Amino acid sequence: MSCSSRLTPVLRRTIAPCLLRSANASNCVPCAARRISSTATRRLRTSPRRCAKFTTDTYPEIKRDPRFAQITKEHVAFFRELLGKDSALVDGVTADVSLEDMEPYNGDWMRKYRGHCKLVLKPGSTEEVSKILKYCNDNMLAVVPQGGNTGLVGGSIPVFDEIVVNTSRMNKIRFFDEVSGVLVADAGVILEVADQFLAEKGYIFPLDLGAKGSCHIGGNVATNAGGLRLLRYGSLHGTVLGIEAVLPDGTIVDDLGRLRKNNTGYDLKQLFIGGEGTIGMITAVSIHCPQRPKAVNVAYLGAESYEQLQQAFREAKNHLSEILSAFEMMDSYSQDLVYKVRQNKRLLEGEYPFYCLIETSGSNPTHDSEKLEAFLDQLMTEGIVSDGVVAQDETQIKSMWAQREGVPECLGHWGGVYKYDVSIPLSDLYRLVDETRERIEKAGLKGDTDEFPVVEVAGYGHMGDSNLHLNVAVRRYDKRVEEVLEPFVYEWISKVNGSISAEHGLGIAKKNYIGFSRSETMINLMKQIKALYDPNGIMNPYKYL
Amino acid sequence: MSALRILVPVKRVIDYAVKPRVNKAQTGVETAGVKHSMNPFDELSVEESVRIREKKSAPGGVEDICVISAGPPKAADVLRTAMAMGADRAVHVDVKEGEDLEPLTVAKLLRAAVEREKSNLVILGKQSIDDDAAQTGQMLAGLLGWPQATQASQVRFEDGNRVLVTKEVDGGVETVAAKLPMVITTDLRLNEPRYASLPNIMKAKKKPLVKLSLSDLGVANERRLKVVKVTEPTPRQGGGKVEDVDGLISKLKELGAL
Numbered sequence: 001m002s003c004s005s006r007l008t009p010v011l012r013r014t015i016a017p018c019l020l021r022s023a024n025a026s027n028c029v030p031c032a033a034r035r036i037s038s039t040a041t042r043r044l045r046t047s048p049r050r051c052a053k054f055t056t057d058t059y060p061e062i063k064r065d066p067r068f069a070q071i072t073k074e075h076v077a078f079f080r081e082l083l084g085k086d087s088a089l090v091d092g093v094t095a096d097v098s099l100e101d102m103e104p105y106n107g108d109w110m111r112k113y114r115g116h117c118k119l120v121l122k123p124g125s126t127e128e129v130s131k132i133l134k135y136c137n138d139n140m141l142a143v144v145p146q147g148g149n150t151g152l153v154g155g156s157i158p159v160f161d162e163i164v165v166n167t168s169r170m171n172k173i174r175f176f177d178e179v180s181g182v183l184v185a186d187a188g189v190i191l192e193v194a195d196q197f198l199a200e201k202g203y204i205f206p207l208d209l210g211a212k213g214s215c216h217i218g219g220n221v222a223t224n225a226g227g228l229r230l231l232r233y234g235s236l237h238g239t240v241l242g243i244e245a246v247l248p249d250g251t252i253v254d255d256l257g258r259l260r261k262n263n264t265g266y267d268l269k270q271l272f273i274g275g276e277g278t279i280g281m282i283t284a285v286s287i288h289c290p291q292r293p294k295a296v297n298v299a300y301l302g303a304e305s306y307e308q309l310q311q312a313f314r315e316a317k318n319h320l321s322e323i324l325s326a327f328e329m330m331d332s333y334s335q336d337l338v339y340k341v342r343q344n345k346r347l348l349e350g351e352y353p354f355y356c357l358i359e360t361s362g363s364n365p366t367h368d369s370e371k372l373e374a375f376l377d378q379l380m381t382e383g384i385v386s387d388g389v390v391a392q393d394e395t396q397i398k399s400m401w402a403q404r405e406g407v408p409e410c411l412g413h414w415g416g417v418y419k420y421d422v423s424i425p426l427s428d429l430y431r432l433v434d435e436t437r438e439r440i441e442k443a444g445l446k447g448d449t450d451e452f453p454v455v456e457v458a459g460y461g462h463m464g465d466s467n468l469h470l471n472v473a474v475r476r477y478d479k480r481v482e483e484v485l486e487p488f489v490y491e492w493i494s495k496v497n498g499s500i501s502a503e504h505g506l507g508i509a510k511k512n513y514i515g516f517s518r519s520e521t522m523i524n525l526m527k528q529i530k531a532l533y534d535p536n537g538i539m540n541p542y543k544y545l
Numbered sequence: 546m547s548a549l550r551i552l553v554p555v556k557r558v559i560d561y562a563v564k565p566r567v568n569k570a571q572t573g574v575e576t577a578g579v580k581h582s583m584n585p586f587d588e589l590s591v592e593e594s595v596r597i598r599e600k601k602s603a604p605g606g607v608e609d610i611c612v613i614s615a616g617p618p619k620a621a622d623v624l625r626t627a628m629a630m631g632a633d634r635a636v637h638v639d640v641k642e643g644e645d646l647e648p649l650t651v652a653k654l655l656r657a658a659v660e661r662e663k664s665n666l667v668i669l670g671k672q673s674i675d676d677d678a679a680q681t682g683q684m685l686a687g688l689l690g691w692p693q694a695t696q697a698s699q700v701r702f703e704d705g706n707r708v709l710v711t712k713e714v715d716g717g718v719e720t721v722a723a724k725l726p727m728v729i730t731t732d733l734r735l736n737e738p739r740y741a742s743l744p745n746i747m748k749a750k751k752k753p754l755v756k757l758s759l760s761d762l763g764v765a766n767e768r769r770l771k772v773v774k775v776t777e778p779t780p781r782q783g784g785g786k787v788e789d790v791d792g793l794i795s796k797l798k799e800l801g802a803l
Contacts, residue, residue, distance in 0.1 A: 087789035294578060301743070347740060365580075373746075380743050389740035392626050393582030394562030396740060 052111035053477070055159050055508065062542050064160045069140045071119055071161060079121055082131055088169065092118035105164045108149060108157050110412060110419075112477065113508065115158030117144070122169045126244060126252055126283040132165060133281065134250030142538050143248075145277035147219025148190065150211035152419055153507025155223060155276045159542045165281060167218050173197055174284065175258075181289040182241060182258045187218020187282050204292040206233035210405040218282045224274030226503030228405075231464035232325040232361065233290055236273055242286035243269040247279070248534045256286045271529060276505050277540045279533035293325070293361030295368045298397045299376060301388035302352030306430040309354050311384050313426075313463055316358055319375035323368050326359035327464035331433065334407045334458035337473065341410040347403060348387050356463065357404045407460050411473040414455045418472040418481065420489050421461075423499040429468050432492055433459030436470060436485070443484045453478040467502040490516040508543045547706065547725070548608035551594045552664035553632060554655055555587040555614050557623045558675040571774050574675075583623040586670025588630075588738040589731040593700060594668055595631030596736060603702045609633055611662050615654060617642040621754065628749035629741035635754040636662070638762065645676075650766055652684035657762035659689060665726040666708075671696050682730035692723035696732040 056062065069075075076093050083089055092102055107114040123129045136143050142162040149156050158164055167188035175184040181203050185194055191212040195205040207220055209227035219225075221243070224236050233239060242257035255269050272282055303309045313327055332353050339346060348355075362368040372390075379385045391397040411417045424432060437457040440446050446454040455473040470489065474481060490500050494516040501510050501517070514523060526545055530537075559565050560582045565574040583591075591612065598607035612627040614620045615638035624635035638654060640646060646654070659667060672679035686693035694710035698718065701709040706725040711718050713732060741749075759766060787793045797803045 085789060295580075299743075345737060348742070376743055377747065380747060385743070388743040390743065390746060392741055394560045394580060395585075398562070 052107050052114040055113045055115060055154065055157065058113075058477075059159075059508070062159060065142070065537070065541060067140055067536075068142045068160075068162075068538070068541070071141065071163065075135075075139065075141065076119065078135060079119070079132065082135075083121065083123065083128060088122045088124065090120035090122075104149065105146065105166065106158065108151065108154060110152065110417060112416065113154035113157040115144075116161050117158040117164050118161055120164040120166055122166045124169045126170075126246065129165065129170075129246045129281055129283050130250045130252050133246050133248050136163065136538055137248045137250070137536055140536060140538065142541050143281075144540050145222070145281040147188065147216030147222070148211070148214040149219075150215040151219065151223060151507060152421065152504045153501070153509035155505050155507030155540070155543060156219065157508075159508065162541065167216050167283075170218075170283060176201065177258070180258070181291065182286060183289050184242075184256060184258065184284065184286045185217060186284050187221075188216050189218075191215050191217055191220060198289055199292060202292050203289040205289055206239040206287065207236065210408060217285055217287075221273055221285050222275060222277050222282050223505045224503070226462065226465065226467065228326055228328070228462070230462065230503075231327060236287075237270060239288050240269065240273055240285060241288050243272050243282055244284035245269075245272050245280040245282045248536065248539050252283075253280065256284060258286055260288060271533075274505065276507065276544050278530060278544045279539060281539070291363075293363065295360075295362050295365035296325075296397060297360045297368055297372050298391040298400050299358045299372065299388055300347050300391075300400045300403065301356050301358065301379070301385040302348045302350065303354045303356065303385050304352060306354060308384050309356055309463070310426060312356060312379060315375060315379060315384065319378070320358075320360055320371055323360040323362040323371060324358070324464075325361040326357065326462075328357040328404050328461070329463040330355045330357070330404060330407065330460040331430070331458060333456050334411070334460045334471070335403065337413070337456060337458065338403060338406050338410045341413045342406065344399075347389055347400065350387055352386055357400060404460070407458070408469075408471070411456075411458060411471050414473055415475045416473075416477050418474065418477075418485055419504070420468075420470040420485075420500075421502050421504040422468050422470065422489075422493050423466055423502040424468055424493060424496055425498065426463070426466050428496045428498075429461075429463070429466060430459060432468065432489070433457060433470055435492070436472070436489065439484050439488065440472065440481070443480070445478075445481055445484065450475060453481050465502070487513070487516075493517070506544050511543055511545070514545065547665060548605045549597065549603050549666050549725075550609045550662065550664045551597070551607065551611070552655070552659055552662055552667045553587070553590045553594050553610060553612045553627065554651075554667070554669045554681070555591065555612050555623050555627050556584045556670075556673045556675075557581050557614065557616050557620045558584045558673055561585050561674060567775050567777050571776060572772055573775050581619065581622075583626055584670055584673045584675075586672060586674070586731055586733075587623075587627075589733070589735050590668040590670055591627045591630050591632060592736045592738040593697075593731060595739075597700070597702075598631070602700075604704055605706075609662070611636060611664070613638065613655070613658050615640050615646055615651065615759075624754060625746075625749050626741055628752045628754075629746045630739060631745070632752075634752055637754060637756050639756060639758050640766070644766055646766055647768055647770060648678045648680035649684055649769070650764060651681050652688055654759065654762050654764045655681070655685050656688045657764060659685075661762070667691075667728045669728070669730055671730040671732055682728055686728040689726075689728070691727050693728040693730070694721050694723060695730045697729050698732055698734045700729060700735070 071093050073094050076091055090097055105120045106117050121132055144158045144162045144164050146156040146164050146166045170186040170188040173185045178201055194217055198205055207227050208229045221236055221240055242255050244256045245253040309329055316324055316327055335355055360368050360372055391400055440454050440457055446452055453474050453476055458471050461468040490513045493500055499517045500513050560580040563580050568575045594610045597603050610632045611634050612624055612632040613636040614624050621637050624637055628635055669682050696712045697710045698713045699711035707722055709720055709722050711720045787796050
């Protein structure tokens, strides 16, 4: 097309003043540059984007693996030819790319990790992924598979100049069986899109989490995300029926089974679930979806102590049994911060040290509310909870969930969050938060003014799964805070036989701490698997093990 | 000033957040198995009545807050919710499932209820979100011969039974004053309804709920309108996505825009 070739250079020129500055630049593109380059709408963006420190600066001990090749023009030419169109790659090697175009692939939403990636590939099919990985393997080019980039441990962020292979163009739902509820979809389908598709058929995606609007299901499976309804529908290790993945040598692992039962040999797909893209890249998922519940009830309760919360959980299992679909706990610190950031009305009149959100899902509204009422009745008469509210309509259900789902986002309001996603036996679960807060206070790091790095230490999480999120909200990432937190938190967890990563994965954040939760024998077995499937080590390097 | 006896009519409707679907016969929307809750405007009226009592804004005080609903047995649920929010008692007028009442019938029914409960203030939603008629409050005021203040965004009381009602109109606000007894209809910015708390839900179970039939109130369900057909709005013509600039240009050419 004649006019397209005339137009593309024009576009390039408008972007040109906003060049990606040299890789060691520590701050963002200056405002002036942005103003020249931007269109009118972009100029309206008032708050300057805060950029994270490069991961290589945060972890100076990580050195670029010299076995990996530098990306050359020839490599880019190969990929351009392979993918066939300009929109399928973001090329910062042979052309200039604005920081704004590259940054979404190079950093995470918590602004904790940032890579030096110069090339993003967006394949449109499994075959293209296969060709990309084979080429990278043959040419010793390191690769980072990436989905919606909502991970919390830096697993999808490049460290050096690894090539990002993004799943966003592989976003088709391939198959759905209305009788069995089996869904087969590309890795790049957004979780919420999949769930909305299923909603129309009367089904529900067995995974739900706060980032549902942007995370990709391939990424969810690669991190083995847990989420809000694990209590009800179980882990992805159980609900995922099959996987299509590509190994570094280009082999397509077609194990896209649709069977619930299949006892024929080693269940290799499990290696990719929670494998964080270290042995291959997931390109499609087959998953068993349950019937969407017709009746959903939500209650939000306040309790005087953690002991009472545990009692409430026991009673919930007792009374609600099969309809209980979530039991989420939140401490007052996490809730106070949400109210502070959002300035919304408190759900309860009084203030309590602990809150919980209970959700029931069933098929018969009358039956469910009867059960819920009897349960709440007992909680109140026995004084297990002090106050509570019950959602009377959908809008109230949403605002109660927002009070739980909004916690991670609101904690990040001041600049950053140290996140620990841990499994701890229920009886000890909250003690970790108290002891961590004590340590931070003793070190004089917490305060209301800007000179203190720490804003608050908060705990919340999926009580139903013994999964605590210990979060330290900070104004800036600070070595002193880190020294107080680590390895203290990991040692503490190891002492009570907990897990240092319940559902977020290892990524780069917990790579060095896996030993607190796994024995040396186990780690060695894992390393053997890595070496077997990825002998050149090109898949998501510097992370995981 | 005389003490207030407030009557608050409430309606059970398909939940605001649920997308209604037209039934196969095209005579109405599907209601079976669909989540229902209190009409959002009615929540505002209940909240406002309770606030008038709590804030002691009426010089004569509030003697009674009675909620009333006409509908199938399930309508009792929204009455319990209203009582959990703070209403004192409830009247449930039994109407069979599917026998919807027209606004005029509802207004006549409410006139009878006003006389029965000796109410001197009726606070009701400006409309219900299912049929959007927005007529009941006005018809009721007409039948009773009372002053009416519609679409209230603020309600204040003065001595001598005077009530000041602020309403939002195009480009500003308008404040009207009237003497009790009167009818007020509520609009979205009046207040933010509270959540039903556990202790109050339990108290609400013990509050009195009286069941009446239409004939107890001397009303018959006369319908003047016949629903001919209900259809979905024509679906929006979805937009298309193009992959890149080239795609956009060829698309524009194809549509004759270039």
